[in-house]
Amino acid sequence: MPGVNTSSLPDIVFMLLFFFMVATTSKENDPTVKVESPVGTKTTELTPYKQRSEVDFLYLGKPRNPMRAADFKMGYALSLDNVVQPTVDGLYTTNVVGQWKRDKFDQKPPRMTAPIESVITCFKADRNAPSGLIFDIRKELQDIKGVGSMTIAYAVRDNGNI
Amino acid sequence: MAKREIEEINAGSMADIAFLLLIFFLVTTTMDKDQAYIRRIPKKVEVSKPVDVEKRNILAIKANNQNQLMVRDMIFEDPNKISDFVLEFYKMNEKKNDPTNNFPMYSRITMSAIDQNIAVIEGEIEQMEEAGMKADIVNFKYNQLDEWEKKKRALKLYGDNELPEIHVQANIRVEVQQATAYSIFAKMQTEIEEAIFELRNGECERLFGMPYSVLKRRYDQDKKAEDQAMMDLLEILYPARIIEVTPKK
Numbered sequence: 001m002p003g004v005n006t007s008s009l010p011d012i013v014f015m016l017l018f019f020f021m022v023a024t025t026s027k028e029n030d031p032t033v034k035v036e037s038p039v040g041t042k043t044t045e046l047t048p049y050k051q052r053s054e055v056d057f058l059y060l061g062k063p064r065n066p067m068r069a070a071d072f073k074m075g076y077a078l079s080l081d082n083v084v085q086p087t088v089d090g091l092y093t094t095n096v097v098g099q100w101k102r103d104k105f106d107q108k109p110p111r112m113t114a115p116i117e118s119v120i121t122c123f124k125a126d127r128n129a130p131s132g133l134i135f136d137i138r139k140e141l142q143d144i145k146g147v148g149s150m151t152i153a154y155a156v157r158d159n160g161n162i
Numbered sequence: 163m164a165k166r167e168i169e170e171i172n173a174g175s176m177a178d179i180a181f182l183l184l185i186f187f188l189v190t191t192t193m194d195k196d197q198a199y200i201r202r203i204p205k206k207v208e209v210s211k212p213v214d215v216e217k218r219n220i221l222a223i224k225a226n227n228q229n230q231l232m233v234r235d236m237i238f239e240d241p242n243k244i245s246d247f248v249l250e251f252y253k254m255n256e257k258k259n260d261p262t263n264n265f266p267m268y269s270r271i272t273m274s275a276i277d278q279n280i281a282v283i284e285g286e287i288e289q290m291e292e293a294g295m296k297a298d299i300v301n302f303k304y305n306q307l308d309e310w311e312k313k314k315r316a317l318k319l320y321g322d323n324e325l326p327e328i329h330v331q332a333n334i335r336v337e338v339q340q341a342t343a344y345s346i347f348a349k350m351q352t353e354i355e356e357a358i359f360e361l362r363n364g365e366c367e368r369l370f371g372m373p374y375s376v377l378k379r380r381y382d383q384d385k386k387a388e389d390q391a392m393m394d395l396l397e398i399l400y401p402a403r404i405i406e407v408t409p410k411k
Contacts, residue, residue: 010180017180020184020188024191040355044198044200046197050196127348130343131339131344131347132340132409138408142204152203153200156348156351
């Protein structure tokens, strides 16, 4: 019995490879805090905003290192670009979230011309995270000087058919 | 010198390399998209006295530190019921105003009333520009004019004599406490979003014969003016005015 001709196997595999290469969106960062999003429906998809780099993610969850949990208000920490921020209690003397937003905005590529107000701040919070912390951060965003009203987003896991 | 035959490169391991790459991308791919509820947060404004809002215009959805729920001073267990309360809030007086119940009133505006308002505002703008008023005040008037033009287009699409509109102050309040779990907060947002979707979907089916999700997707893709007008109409009929109240310390 003659063997099956496998010379087109690489072509098939390459096709698959290209599909996955195109479909992949690599995770921007692996947050230093554990985040398990709650579920929800009727959400808005953030992909178009992401493609225009018009969304900043902030993570709110328990630190991966359990030894550090005691340092934070109610055991939950805020992670901005993989840097766990010191306790949010009483908030900072300087506006950390505002500073982070400004720095990120200044580093945006020049092709991105949208104003800072159009950059969405997306909360990725753990399902058990206290809502008080979200409002603390929300207040910081409200208080950024010289900036109009901001847009925020509450991330959830949408299991509905898209 | 004798011509040496060039040996062909053995491509047998090509498949292996491609497989390795394939497996790498298979493993690193995350297909889940980022889904979220988008909200605008207003800037702080200093007001000497807060505006009084009638109780009937407020739908307060509250959750406390123990994650117990309350809507309009009624305690209940099942979070899936929130959307029913939201539906009730919008629908109660929609067909006919009943002053005896505790729900927001609807106003019904006719085309001639809209035209009148537009004429008045246009006149005001003309006067202001002649008097050389500050630009932001004039812009404010222009925004008002836009709102009325939007309503005019909406009423034309609605095809009725009058455009029903919920009271301008009618709002949904999400009130949580410091330790309320984020999942409860997100659930409240989900329920509100579901109720508003259901209302708009119902009208969309009735008026345009298609689901609201289809209209929304089509608008997101093509950004056509006619779809925009349809979306505006549905938003005027069922506006989503959600206020998130900052919890007390």
